[in-house]
Amino acid sequence: LVELAGIKKDYYLGAQTVPVLRGIDLTVRRGEMLAVMGASGSGKSTLLNIIGCLDLPTGGSYRLDGKDIGALSRTELAEQRNRKIGFVFQQFNLLARATAQKNVELPLLYAGVPAAERKERAASLLARVGLSGFEHHVPTQLSGGQQQRVAIARALVNRPALLLADEPTGQLDSRTGLEVIALFQELHRETGVTVVMVTHDPSLAAFCERIIRLRDGVVTGEERVEKP
Amino acid sequence: LVELAGIKKDYYLGAQTVPVLRGIDLTVRRGEMLAVMGASGSGKSTLLNIIGCLDLPTGGSYRLDGKDIGALSRTELAEQRNRKIGFVFQQFNLLARATAQKNVELPLLYAGVPAAERKERAASLLARVGLSGFEHHVPTQLSGGQQQRVAIARALVNRPALLLADEPTGQLDSRTGLEVIALFQELHRETGVTVVMVTHDPSLAAFCERIIRLRDGVVTGEERVEKP
Numbered sequence: 492l493v494e495l496a497g498i499k500k501d502y503y504l505g506a507q508t509v510p511v512l513r514g515i516d517l518t519v520r521r522g523e524m525l526a527v528m529g530a531s532g533s534g535k536s537t538l539l540n541i542i543g544c545l546d547l548p549t550g551g552s553y554r555l556d557g558k559d560i561g562a563l564s565r566t567e568l569a570e571q572r573n574r575k576i577g578f579v580f581q582q583f584n585l586l587a588r589a590t591a592q593k594n595v596e597l598p599l600l601y602a603g604v605p606a607a608e609r610k611e612r613a614a615s616l617l618a619r620v621g622l623s624g625f626e627h628h629v630p631t632q633l634s635g636g637q638q639q640r641v642a643i644a645r646a647l648v649n650r651p652a653l654l655l656a657d658e659p660t661g662q663l664d665s666r667t668g669l670e671v672i673a674l675f676q677e678l679h680r681e682t683g684v685t686v687v688m689v690t691h692d693p694s695l696a697a698f699c700e701r702i703i704r705l706r707d708g709v710v711t712g713e714e715r716v717e718k719p
Numbered sequence: 720l721v722e723l724a725g726i727k728k729d730y731y732l733g734a735q736t737v738p739v740l741r742g743i744d745l746t747v748r749r750g751e752m753l754a755v756m757g758a759s760g761s762g763k764s765t766l767l768n769i770i771g772c773l774d775l776p777t778g779g780s781y782r783l784d785g786k787d788i789g790a791l792s793r794t795e796l797a798e799q800r801n802r803k804i805g806f807v808f809q810q811f812n813l814l815a816r817a818t819a820q821k822n823v824e825l826p827l828l829y830a831g832v833p834a835a836e837r838k839e840r841a842a843s844l845l846a847r848v849g850l851s852g853f854e855h856h857v858p859t860q861l862s863g864g865q866q867q868r869v870a871i872a873r874a875l876v877n878r879p880a881l882l883l884a885d886e887p888t889g890q891l892d893s894r895t896g897l898e899v900i901a902l903f904q905e906l907h908r909e910t911g912v913t914v915v916m917v918t919h920d921p922s923l924a925a926f927c928e929r930i931i932r933l934r935d936g937v938v939t940g941e942e943r944v945e946k947p
C-alpha cells in the first residue's frame with residue numbers, strides 16, 4: 492500500500508536548513524500492522540505526516556496504493572487523504588468548539604454521508620472507546636485521555652484503508668490503552684485496515700507485526716514481532 | 720505543605736451537575752514526592768488544578784503552606800501560584816508564538832528577574848532537558864516530546880517550592896522520560912522541592928515516595944514505595 496523510496500525532509504529556520512529525514516526507504520504492505528519507534532525528535536511525526544499526505548517530502552518518491560503522490564494536484568491529494576486515511580494526531584487536533592459527537596462526525600460530513608447515518612456511526616464509535624455519555628462535551632470539558640479517545644474514534648469512523656496513529660495511547664492508563672489497541676486489532680481483523688503506529692511503548696509495539704526504528708533520519712533497525 | 724480536607728469539585732453542563740471529586744482528604748508534606756494514579760477521567764487533572772490554585776473547589780478546605788486558600792483574593796491567589804508553584808500541564812500550554820527560550824523565561828519575567836539572568840537560567844534548563852540548539856524554535860517547530868520538555872523547563876526555572884506535573888513524560892521515549900525523572904529527583908535533593916506527579920506509568924511512580932490512587936472521585940488507595 493505504502494512505498495517510500497529515498498524520502499528526505501528538511502525544515503528551514505531562516506537561513507538554516509535542518510535535515511530531519513535523510514533517506515527513508517519503507518514499504519508497508521496492505522493489511523500490515525507496523526510500529527515506528529525512536530527517540531524524541533527522531534522524525535517519527537514528520538514521517539507519519541508524509542505518509543498521510545499532510546506534508547510533502549523535500550526529496551524522494553512516494554507511491555500510495557500505486558499512485559505517485561508527488562504527481563497529484565492539491566485537490567487530488569486532499570481526496571486521497573479524506574477517502575483512504577484515518578489519523579490519530581499526537582496532539583489530537585480536535586475542533587475546540589465542537590462536541591465530541593460533532594468531532595467524530597466530521598470525516599463523514601466531508602464524505603457526504605447522510606445526517607442520521609453520521610450520528611449513529613459516530614455515537615457507536617464513541618461507545619466503543621468508552622465514551623458513552625460524553626457525546627455532548629466539548630474538548631475543554633473532557634480529560635486528556637478522553638480527548639485522545641475522541642481523536643481515535645474520529646480516525647476510525649470513516650473506515651480508512653490506512654490508519655496512522657501517532658502515540659495513540661500516550662494519555663491513557665494501561666487498561667484504557669490496551670482497550671484501544673484491542674479495538675485497532677479488532678478493526679484490523681474485520682476490515683484489513685493497514686496500521687502504522689508511532690509508539691514509545693514496547694508493550695504496544697508488540698501488538699504489531701513489524702517494528703521499525705528511526706534514528707538520525709534513517710531507518711536503523713527492523714524486526715518482526717513473533718506471536719506466541 | 721498541602722492540606723486538603725473534604726475537597727469536592729462539580730462541573731456543570733447546562734442544568735446537569737457532574738460530580739468529579741467527591742471528598743478528597745490529602746496531606747502532602749514539604750519535600751515529599753507523591754504520585755497520583757487512576758483511570759482516564761478519574762479526576763487527576765482536576766485535583767492538580769485545585770492544588771495549584773488554578774481552579775477553586777466546589778466544597779471543602781485547602782491550606783497551602785498554612786494559608787487558607789479559600790480566603791484569598793484573586794491577586795493573593797495569583798501571587799501564591801506564581802511564587803511557589805511550578806506546573807507541567809498535560810497539554811503543555813506553551814505560548815504558540817514564543818520561542819522555547821522565551822517560553823522558559825516567562826515565569827522569571829513575571830518574577831521581575833533581570834534580562835541577563837533570565838536568559839542564562841532559561842538556557843541552562845533547556846540544556847538540562849536536552850534541548851540545547853532548540854532555543855529559537857517556536858512550538859510548531861518542535862516535536863511533541865520536545866514541547867513537553869520545554870514545558871518541564873518552564874516549570875522548574877522559578878525554583879518552585881511545589882512542582883505539579885501532569886503526565887510529564889507521556890510524549891517521551893523511555894530514555895528521555897527517565898532523564899526527566901532523574902532531573903526531578905536531582906532538584907528534589909538540591910532544593911527539597913515538593914513534587915506531586917500524575918502518571919499512568921508504574922515505573923515512574925516507583926521513583927516517588929508514596930502513591931495515591933483516585934477512583935470515582937475519592938482516594939481509594941495509598942501505598943508507600945519501598946526503596947531497594
Ligand SMILES: Nc1ncnc2c1ncn2[C@@H]1O[C@H](COP(=O)(O)OP(=O)(O)OP(=O)(O)O)[C@@H](O)[C@H]1O
Pocket residue numbers: 628631632633634635636637662663664730731732737739757758759760761762763764765766809
Ligand atoms: N469543564 C468540564 N466540564 C464538565 N466535565 C468536565 C470538565 N472538565 C473535566 N470534566 C470531566 O471530569 C472528569 C475528570 O476529568 P480530569 O481531567 O480531572 O480527569 P483525569 O483523571 O485527568 O483523566 P486523564 O487521565 O484522561 O487525563 C472527566 O470525566 C471529564 O470528562
Ligand SMILES: Nc1ncnc2c1ncn2[C@@H]1O[C@H](COP(=O)(O)OP(=O)(O)OP(=O)(O)O)[C@@H](O)[C@H]1O
Pocket residue numbers: 502503504509511529530531532533534535536537538581856859860861862863864865890891892
Ligand atoms: N516546522 C519545523 N521547523 C523546524 N524544525 C522542525 C519542524 N518540525 C519539526 N522539527 C524538528 O524536526 C525533528 C523531528 O520532529 P518530529 O516531530 O518528527 O519528531 P518525533 O520523532 O515525532 O518526536 P517526538 O517523539 O518527540 O514526538 C525535531 O528535532 C524537531 O525539532
Ligand SMILES: [Mg+2]
Pocket residue numbers: 535536537581657862863864
Ligand atoms: Mg512526534
Ligand SMILES: [Mg+2]
Pocket residue numbers: 634635636763764765809885
Ligand atoms: Mg488528566
